[in-house]
């Protein structure tokens with residue numbers, strides 16, 4: 001009986017994967033928490049009861065329908081909310097296959113195929129990034145998969161700290177007041193990692209960016225100098241390749257030069273923009289990544305792998321074991337066959353999901369060209385957005401002129417066109433700031449689109465970014481039309497002060 005139920009649930013899931021909502025289907029059927037509880041009360045309830053009995057098959061199937069109906073349809077071409085979107089279907093089934101075989105990637109013994117596969121994928125990623133491969137690349141891949149970009153950053157900074165003080169893993173900190181540098185547009189993973197590493201969030205020095213959102217190398221030099229003068233001990237620099245909001249790229253060669261002359265670990269956060277490497281038209285953004293000590297790369301963003309799929313490449317993978325190994329002899333027995341292939345003692349995790357299979361499978365199915373096409377498509381959609389904004393007669397204004405996947409802009413009410421942000425009255429600035437959340441809420445309520453917003457120069461801006469290969473120029477135009485219409489109506493309400 002239960003087998004049949006599982007099969008039917010799998011069929012529901014497969015149907016969704018091969019034929020996800022699109023066109024005039026809603027991007028989301030948005031419900032409040034109370035409404036969602038009500039929906040599930042009609043089938044099997046949301047809460048797990050204290051005396052939970054097995055539920056009837058039909059009720060379970062109805063609940064699965066509700067899961068599908070009320071979740072956000074990230075494959076929908078009008079979901080451009082974040083820097084991930086609907087997955088490549090090959091990746092979904094690859095993930096299922098890995099789950100079906102439910103094992104851990106920690107040892108060759110438990111994951112013989114996946115150990116070799118992870119190594120193959122990491123080797124290829126390293127080649128794409130221009131990292132050199134060691135002679136023992138078969139046994140020792142140039143890094144490992146990590147459970148997400150933030151965790152990959154944490155691991156990289158632990159490696160950096162370990163190089164600075166090699167006995168730190170045994171005796172703890174020698175008291176150096178460590179600090180590291182990242183741009184003020186860099187991801188918050190840096191400060192979270194610093195908190196977990198025990199060096200404190202204040203140890204992360206935010207370096208000024210230029211108008212496009214890339215780190216100013218001369219500002220980095222100044223920050224390093226003033227940190228040293230005040231008794232801090234710099235140990236690492238994070239270069240960001242593809243900032244979360246404006247998709248800006250730091251000049252990696254400039255940062256590598258500084259790290260080399262200052263003796264600092266150079267980590268590249270390419271979680272978002274690292275995938276530019278796949279495209280011959282856009283890989284120039286990543287020039288210099290081959291000079292980094294470590295490079296974290298989320299394939300679950302631009303490459304459409306299911307979350308999560310993160311590679312942490314390490315220039316010298318021999319550094320991993322001294323930093324992370326404990327030699328647990330119940331699992332990493334020194335006298336077992338092929339133990340040298342075990343990856344588990346080169347990282348922090350014990351159980352490790354099989355995140356390489358889906359990437360390996362998708363790469364074999366799509367080929368290098370298929371991977372390049374994803375990036376080229378995304379930038380083409382962003383270019384189209386930028387063109388539409390430029391030719392909008394001031395109805396939209398770009399706040400940051402980008403050239404990668406993100407278009408960041410405001411809608412401008414007729415009386416404020418052309419927009420001169422620095423000359424806006426406090427009142428108008430506040431009203432403009434209140435428009436995007438209202439537009440967003442309306443889009444959610446109506447299910448018409450999902451678009452992100454965030455403050456830039458103190459004003460909420462829309463962000464359109466393209467992770468989804470099914471987005472067309474018609475979708476872009478339709479979303480811009482929604483924004484213009486909803487924003488105009490929102491402006492009228494904020495102008496009268498009755499939006500609260």
Ligand SMILES: Cc1ncc(COP(=O)(O)O)c(C=O)c1O
Pocket residue numbers: 083147148149150151186187189240242243244269271272298308310
């Ligand atoms: C630039 C950048 N770095 C790091 C991360 C964190 O990655 P993850 O969400 O996998 O932890 C993100 C996530 O959006 C990001 O945009």
